[in-house]
Amino acid sequence: MQAKRPRSILPGFGLSLGFTLAYLGLVVIFPLLMVFVKASGLGWQGFWEALWSNRVWAACRLSFGLSLFAGLLNGVFGLLIAWVLTRYRFPGRRFLDASVDLPFAMPTAVAGIALTTLYAPNGWIGALLKPYGIKVAFAPAGILIAMVFIGLPFVVRTLQPVLEDFEAAQEEAAATLGATRWQTFRRVVYPQLVPALITGTTLAFARAVGEYGSVVFIAGNMPGKTEILPLLIITKLEQYDYAGATALAAMMLVVSFVLLLVINFLQRKTLVRTSA
């Protein structure tokens, strides 16, 4: 078989690729490079001085720690929801399926004020928790809830296609050989879901680290206690601490690039698995 037809038959290659590269360069690449140019202008010493403070360290711990926790929670509940939506037939299934995308469709600021009002001490849920001394809004627990909200669709939407394409024959074979349903899930189904599960969890984690709108209202924003990384960038910017803001932004960009590489690698692995 001939691999590829000559590229000259269809017109517009130069024009479309030229426009694509120019637009990509101007709108995305050049602005992002500016962050690294500015950050490298600080020199190593300036860079570390801008980052090395208790406040930054506390924000890093809070953002990365809670995002990891939120990603894991999303992994568990996302797997559950994806399983129920692809495997079971019940009234309202399609409605629930469509609603999973709600966190993508709702503007983040709206989600932010809604969650805050809900979990505030006088809110619908906050009032229920108050007698037990549980504080959610303006505490790390609130940040976690906002992060779970925003990350949920990633895990569900990554797992669904894998579960839909799963061959029934494998499960039937396990059942014929005497495996219980739980054993079949644990030994046959689950191992094949792992790459997609990690991809979804990583996507949810990456989103949670960078998320601003839905988290900032419920966080409380106490420096050193409930101040997330994206907010710290804005605070530094408002104090005209451009070096600090740039250094933080460069660090976050490096983290997201690394995560992107991990996700790409995992997705390629998932594709190989499912097409094999």
Next chain:
Amino acid sequence: MSEQTRSTQDPLWTRVLLIGCTVGFLLLFLFVPLALVFAEAFRKGIKVYADAVTEADALSAIYLTLTVALVSVPLNAVFGISASWAIAKFSFKGKSLLLSLIDLPFAVSPVVSGLVWVLLFGARGLFGPWLQSHNLQIIFAVPGMILATVFVTFPFVARELIPLMQAQGNDQEYAALSLGASGWQTFRRVTLPNIKWALFYGVILCNARAMGEFGAVSVVSGHIRGETNTLPLHVEVLYNEYNSAAAFACASILSVLGLLTLALKTFIEWRVGLRRQKH
């Protein structure tokens, strides 16, 4: 039911338990917050609601939101069509790198997406002094908000079109060309009808994000009431002033936009799924 399907079906109690957990989780995390938006918006009555969304600052925020979307969505739609034509119809080196670069803005925090424009066009930015000497303002003004929105909504249309056009292949375009159609005719009469649903899908997702974007726009907006506040920023201002009813009234408009987007998206998925079954 046959024995085989029963062997791969979970027992009834498992199904009931798992469906119960799913419904409970989605209720708690998605539907209760959504219901709260509308409950809070109408808590003080229709009159307060109507006043909040027709007040001058709210109207100017709605107008600015529409303006920003009206500029940035078509730009990214043209980019999406152009990128998918180049990537799906031709083979060239570095294609997978290009694909990853197009997805890049999704991986960047909204705050950083705003910051990059401040570093370029802000008072102390790369072009800051030049802009100042020519009396031009980009940051803390509408152009900066458009740039930030273009950045965060950059991949939406392209990532819907590229896989579809790659799957469709080039055969129909070759046929049109061999029958004597010009390149433009081929695109307009053959390619465009084939991708119209995916294009529409990408555009509504792009639009929803453009109108709802908060973090990136917040960084480059000067938060000047009635001038550089989009609707999400106006919601923030009202909320921070403890004007909860008005904040949720404006938030309810954005929620309706989100719900409408979701409904359209589901409709298109259903429609395209239907067509796929027919073939």
